[in-house]
Amino acid sequence: MSTSTEDERADDYAHSIVPPEARAPRMSLTMASWxxxxAMAWLFYGALAATLTGTRQALIGLLVSVVLFSLVNSPLVRLAASSGLNSALVSARLFGRAGSVLIALLLAATTVYFAVFEGSVVAEAFHQYWGMDIRWWYLIVVIGMLPLMMGGILTWMGKLNGVLLPLYVVGMTAAVILAARQGEPGRFLDFPGVVPEAARTLPGWLTTVILYLGVWLVMPTTVDFARFARTDDVRYHQTVTFGWVFSAGIFLVNGAAGMFLVQMVLPGTTIAAENGVVTALVGPLGLAGVLLIVVTQIRINxxxxxxxxxxxxxxxxxxxRVHAPRPVVVVGVGALVFVLMLTDVFSYLQLALQWQGTFFVGWVxxxxxxxxxxxxxxxxxxxxxxxxCVWVVSAAVGIVLIQTGYEAxxxxxxxxxxxxYLPIAKRHARAPAPAETEHTG
Known part of the structure; x- marks a missing residue:
């Protein structure tokens, strides 16, 4: 094997098409993607949706989101598996070099934000349980992640998550059972939300769907993982790894659990904050809740x-034009995450994610x-x-509407x-394909 090929394998083919011999077994890819x-964020989103729209409307919105995500992800899985392209290479072919740079920038920024978001949860849990200056916990959490991220991720990530997923399921189930004993489960579906019906400009379920459109970074992430799929496994991955089974777990099950935990443990809470979800876990479980949070964050981070x-x-x-090895870049990411943890990142995180969400829905x-x-x-x-140009203009219009408070x-x-883009795509579809064109769909 040549040195360049070994480098690409170590970096998970970040800059090139994944060859057939580098494709992953189906369960390894499933556990890596799952x-x-x-993520604690999914519990938080569910609790937030119920707080805004009421439990029943939020659950309907989650069901619609599961269907929507499954339908959108299916063709993206086939595209990635048949071509071996990642989201940046797809963007380069569709948008030009500027598009490749922009999608990489958006994904890097968004995942750094989420690393700060999720890492801060672990640090806060440690801080509440054992004390000590939270800045030291920030540093410990970041340093603890670095050894896990050296080298090609798919060589170990599937095994790691294959072990941690059952622990997460058992721990979350225990938290829900204990929370049910503490609260009033019979009133769970009756929670109306804090926004009065007369003040809502959209149906509650649609508000929930729009809330979840803001996390469509899952779609480019689907492409980045599905490029490792074997072509014989496409149907399986369209259903399980990135399809309705995945969507139901990530949105419906987690969202419902977040709603339930917050309403049972913190029934007087009117604003769903991530700390509220953490308190709802640590309250019933104690030290076991802290350990559960650590397990969840190892997986998502x-x-x-x-x-x-x-x-x-x-x-x-x-x-x-710098080809930086993965370990060097991981250390740089860790340093950036730590610095952002020291700032009041949550004061601007939600707005930044809303802005970036307009880019992701346009890309999809x-x-x-x-x-x-x-x-x-x-x-x-x-x-x-x-x-x-179409992509940037559509996102810019969305950002302007966000700033004016327009919910949709x-x-x-x-x-x-x-x-x-429709007339542009029609023109391309009618034009004869040049010799160097790659048909990946």
Missing amino acids: SLIS TLNFYQASMNLQRLLRQLV GIVLTHLSLRAPWRTDDVPVKPAF APLVSLALAVIG
Whole structure:
């Protein structure tokens, strides 16, 4: 094996197509991808949705979100598995080099934010249980993640998460049972939410769906993982690894658990904060709750650090022509996460994620439009393609609407991206494919 090939394998083919011989067994890929399921953020989102719209409306919205995510992920899985392309390489073919840089920047920034978000939860749990200056816990949490992230992630991540997933399921089940004894389970479905019915501009279930559109970074992440899928396993991955089984676990089960825990343990809470979810876990379980939080964050932060480091590698290579080894980039990500933990990151985190969400829904809309029309994937290397302009404009409109308080801003961005790209995709679909075009759909 050549040195360059060994380097690509060690870096999980961050800059090139994944060859057939590097594809992962189905269960290894499933366990690696499912590290996303145990994020505290999903419990928080569920609790937040119920707080805003009421339990019944939030649960309906979660069901719709499961169906929507499953439908969107299915063609993306086939694209990635058949082509071996990651999200940056797909973006380069569709949007030009600028699109490849932008999607890498968005994924790097978002996953760094989530690493800060989730890492801070662990530090806060340690701080509440054992005391000591929380800044030391920040440092301990970050340093503890570094050894896990050295080398190619798929060589160990599937095994790690295969062990930790059952622990997460058992621990969460125990927390729910103990919380039920502490609260009033019979009144769970009757919680109306804090926003009066007359003050709502949209149905509660639709508000929940729009809330979950803000985390469509799951879609480019699907492409980044599904490129390791064997072509014979595509149907399985479309159903289990990235399909309705995955969506039901990550959104419906976790969301419902978050709603239940907060309402049972903190019935007077009117604002769902992540600390509220943590308190709802630590309260019934004590030290076991702290350990459960540690388990969940080892799982999710492996993915956060992986995505952040991989996309920072792409940016360094594309912008300054520097090929930095994965261990060096991981250390850099750790340092950045620690510095952000020391700031009041939560004061601007939610707004930043809302802004970035408009970019992710636009990216998904344009990619799916391209796939639905079976347009060719052109490999011509140009700085900017027309699709890039459509993408940026649709996101900019969404950001402006967010700043004006318009609740359905992500839906507008999605619609503008699809409508704006449709004539471009039709023109590409009618044009004869050049010799160097790769058909990946």
